Amino acid sequence: MESRQLIDRRHLDFVLDEVLGVDDLCRYARFAEHSRETFGAALSLAQQIALDKFLPHNRKSDLNEPHMVDGKVVLIAEIGEAVAAFCEAGFSAVLADAGRGGMQLPFVVAAAADGMFCSANAATIAYPTLARAAANLLEVYASEEQKRLYMQPILEGRYFGTMCLSEPQAGSSLADLKTTASPRDDGSYAISGAKMWISAGDHELGENIVHLVLARIEGAPAGVRGISLFIVPRWRVNADGSRGARNDVTLAGLNHKMGQRGSVNTFLKFGESGDCAGYLVGTAHQGLAQMFHMMNEERIGVGLSAIQQAAIGYQYSLDYARERRQGRHPDQKDPSTPALALIEHADVRRMLLQQKCYVEGGQMLAYDAALLVDRQHDPDDSVRRDSAALLELLTPIVKAWLSDYALRANDLAIQIFGGYGYTRDYPVEQCYRDNRINPIHEGTNGIQALDLLGRKALMHDGAALKILAARIAASCAEAAAIAELAPLSRQLGQALVLVRDTTQAVAARLGQGEVRLALANAGHYLHLLGHVVVAWGWLRMAVTAQRALAAGNADSAFYQGKVQACRHFFAAELPQVELAAKLVASAEASAYDMRDSWF
C-alpha cells in the first residue's frame, strides 16, 4: 500500500482541529507566534520524516538487533540516519523555548508529531525522545550551568539521554532502590550501583549520553523520601563544553526483547572502578518528585505510542481486508461466484470496526489529555487548576487503557491477515511484539489502576472526578439535542451515575479502613472509567461529525464512519462497564480471598 495511507492524517486533523480546536492555544503568550498553519506544517514535516526515514528500516532493525562488538553497541546505520533527520528538523527541541533554539510547540502538537514516528518505527524513535525527556526534566530542575553543559547539546541533537530508575531487584518498587551517591570534595558525588532496563543506555549515535540516575545519598532516609536525582554523563564534560575523559559507567549487558528490538536495552553498572562522577540536580532527596514531574507526560507518551502501533496495524489490516479475496457469504455458497473481499465478511468488518473504535477513541483521549498539559499556560488560574487535576486523573487511564486496548487491536489485525499475519513477511506480528512492552513499562498497568483508584479518583474529596463528570455531562447535553445521538447521550449519562456510585462505594470502604479489599479490584475500576472516558471522546467526535453531516459537508463518508464507530462502541463496549462496576462496588473477593496454597 501507499505508505502515506499508513498514517491517517485526516483523522488526526479532525481530532485536533474540528473536535479539540487546538488552535485556541495560540491565544496563550507561549504559543502566540504559532497558528493552525504552523501546527500543520510541523505535523506534515513529521509525517514526511516518519515515512521516509523511520518506516523503511522498521523490519530491518527488528531482524538486526543491536549487538556488542569490542564493548561497543552496534546499530544498523539507518537508525542513526533517521535520528539525525529527526534532530535536524528540530524535533529534538520541539517543546523547548525559542530562545534555546526550540520550536516552542504545544505539547499536544508535539505528541501528535511523535505519534507518527511511533507508528512508523517504535524502536528508533526511542533514542531521540528519551533524550528529549531528559532535557525537559533538566529544563525544570537543573542549574543554568547544568543546562548549558548537558541540556543544550541534547536540544541540538548532539547528546542523547536516559532515565535510570529500575534496578535488577527493584523494578516497579523504587522505594527499594540501592544505588548510592557519596559526596566528594569538588561538590560532585561518587555514584555506585546497577541499573536495569535502561533503554538507549549505550550507543554511538551522538557525542555523549546524559544518564539521569536516581540514587540515595549516604545517610538519606529509607524509601522514596531518600532518593535524589543525578546527572551522570557517559563522558565527562569540561567547563567549556568540550568532552573530557570517560566516566565510570559500564555496559554490563544487553537485554533481548520480544519486540522493539532496534531499541537497545541495557544493564548498566555505575562506579565499578570507584570513580563514577554524578552531579546532583536541584535539591537532595527530591529525586522522585522531580522524576514524577515528568511522569504524566511520559505516561501519555506510552499510551500514545501504544495506540499508534495499533493505528498502523489497523491501517495494514484495513488495506489487506480490502484487497484479499476469500470465501463467500453464509447464504451464498455457489463456488462459481467470485470470492468476496475479506472486508465483506461480517466478522472481519467487526474486527476492523473494533480496531477503529480502540484506535481513534484512544487517540482522542490521548490528545485530549495532552491538551491539558498545554492548559498550564492559560492565564486563568481556575483553568490551570482544573486542567491539572483532570490531567492527574486521566494520566493512568491514558497509559493503561490505551496500552491494553492497543494490544487487542494488534491482535485483531493479526487475525484478519490469517496465516500471513503470523509470518514475519507481513508487518502486523511485529506491531504486536513491539507493543507488548507498553502495559509493562513506566509503571505496570496494575500500578496505574492503584494510582487511579487509590489516589487520583478520590483525592481532594473526588475533585478531579467531579470536573470530569461535569465535562461529560456537558457533552451529553450537547448530544441530547441531536436526535441521532440522544439515546447515546442517555446511555453515557447512566454510565456516569455508575461511576459515581461505584466510587462512593469504594470511598465508604476505604473510610472503614478496608484499604486492601477496597482496592483489590482497581483493575476493573480502570476498565470502567477508561471505557467511560473513551465513550465520552466518541460522543464528542460523533457530535462534531453529525453537525458536519447536517451542514452538508462533502466528506460525508468520513463523518458517517465516526458516527457509526461511536454507535458500535456504545453497543458492544460501553455496556461492559456494568459488570466492572458491580465487581468494584461489591468488593468481589474471590481472587482476594484465594490463598497461595490453593493454586
Next chain:
Amino acid sequence: MESRQLIDRRHLDFVLDEVLGVDDLCRYARFAEHSRETFGAALSLAQQIALDKFLPHNRKSDLNEPHMVDGKVVLIAEIGEAVAAFCEAGFSAVLADAGRGGMQLPFVVAAAADGMFCSANAATIAYPTLARAAANLLEVYASEEQKRLYMQPILEGRYFGTMCLSEPQAGSSLADLKTTASPRDDGSYAISGAKMWISAGDHELGENIVHLVLARIEGAPAGVRGISLFIVPRWRVNADGSRGARNDVTLAGLNHKMGQRGSVNTFLKFGESGDCAGYLVGTAHQGLAQMFHMMNEERIGVGLSAIQQAAIGYQYSLDYARERRQGRHPDQKDPSTPALALIEHADVRRMLLQQKCYVEGGQMLAYDAALLVDRQHDPDDSVRRDSAALLELLTPIVKAWLSDYALRANDLAIQIFGGYGYTRDYPVEQCYRDNRINPIHEGTNGIQALDLLGRKALMHDGAALKILAARIAASCAEAAAIAELAPLSRQLGQALVLVRDTTQAVAARLGQGEVRLALANAGHYLHLLGHVVVAWGWLRMAVTAQRALAAGNADSAFYQGKVQACRHFFAAELPQVELAAKLVASAEASAYDMRDSWF
C-alpha cells in the same frame, strides 16, 4: 523451578479420574485390555519424555529456525532425538489397533498425553502428531495396500506425514482450491499445484513423507464437491515397501513465523516437472468429507495444544510470583518492612486466578469433548448418537474458545513477569508467540463461530443443544444440593435460559431469511456458549471438590482451590454472557451496517 512442576499432573488426574471417570471406558470391548493403571502408566511415560526430551530444546529451536542448505531442510539435532523417543515409546501409534502394533488407547488419554508434549514444546510435537493424523485418516479410508505401504511405516515412526489443504490464494476457502489431478494409465494421478502453510512439509527426520493432498480431478464439479484426497509421497514406494525414486514434490520456500519456529512450515509445489504421482484415497470427490472426518479430533487437538501453552505459562508465572519480591500493600508503605512476594499483591493474585480459570476450565472442556470421541465405542446406540451430536456442537467451542482464552492467559503470564516477561531470557514471551497461531489455523475462530451458530447449534432442530442443556441442567441439580454451590447452580441455570432464548431469536431470524444479519454476531454467540460450557465444567469440578472436602480428604488445599476458582469464574467471567446474548439476540448491527467507504 523443578521441571516436573511445569506439568500439573495432580489436576490432570483430578479431571480424568475424579471428575470424568475415564476408566469407565475400560468396559468397552476396544479398551478392555486397559485399566486406570495402564492409562496412568502411559501418561507418566509421556510426561517423562516431554520433560526430558522435548522441553530442554524448546528455546533453542526457537532461536535456531529450520533453514535450507543445498535444498534440504536443516533442523537442530534435538528435534530428531525427541521425535525418535516419542515414536520409540509407541506414541506414533497411540490410537492404532494393537494388531497393528498400536497402544489402542482411548482418544481422551492420548489427548492428555499429547497435551504434555504440547506444553513442553509445541513446535517439535508437530512432526509426529501430523504424521499420526495422516495415519488415522488412512486407517479409515485407504485400501489395505495403501495402509501397508504408507500408514504402517508412520505407526512405526519411520515415515512422516502432512495435510495439504491450503493454497496461496485459498486459505480458509477450500472451495477455491486449484490443485489438479489427471488420471494416468497405471491408475495413479498426475498432481499439479501449489500448497501453502504445510507444516512439516519437508525434513530429513524419517525415510519418507506422506503428503495427503486435496486436489480436483479434471472435470470434477466446482467447489467443495469436486475435491478428492490423494496420497502423494515424497519418495515413491515400491510394491515391496522399499523406497523408489523421488516424487515430483518441490520445496518452494519456507515461511518464517512469529512463533513455533522449530516446526518447519513450507510452501510446496507438486508436479513442476509434470511427473508428480498421487494415489486416490477412497472414492473420488469425497476429499472434503474425508478430511472433515478427522476435523473434530484435529480441532480438539488445536484447542488442547493452545490451552497447554497457557498451562505452562501459568505454572511459570505462578512460580515466579511466589519467588519474586517486590513492593508492599497499599496500606503499608514503610520501606523498612520486607518486600512482598508478587503473589501477595491482589492484582497479581487476580491474574493468576484468571489464568487458572482459563487453563483448568479449558482443559476440563477439552477432555470432556475428547471423551465423546471414545463414546463411539459404547455398545448403546443412543449413547453413540448423543455423544456424536454433542461432539459436533462442542468442537468449534473447544477450538476457538480455548485458543482465544489461552492467549489471554499467556498475556497475563507475561504481565506478571514484568520487564523480564518481555525478554527472551524468560519463557513466557515464547509461549505467547507459539500460541498465536491457534486462533488462526484449522479454520479461523471466525469460521468456528459460523460453524457453531450457522450449523451446529440449530442442526436437527437444535438436537445437540438440547442434549447439552439437559446435561448442564443435571449438573445444576447436583450442585443445587450442595449449600456452598447452590447460588452458582442457579446462576448457571439462568445462563442456560439465556442460551435458549438467544438461539431461538437467531432461529427466528434465519427463518425469515435474514441469514447474513442473523449470523453477523456469531463470534459473540461462541463467547456466550463457550463461557457457559466452561462454567459447567467448573461447576462439575467444584461439586467433586466440595464432596472431597465434605469427606474430609487430606488434600483440602487442592480442592479449596477448585471451589474458589469456580467462584471466580462465576463472579468475573460468566456474567459477560449477558452482553454477548443481548448483541446476538437483538442482531446488533453497527458493524454489519458499516460501509467500506466509512472506514
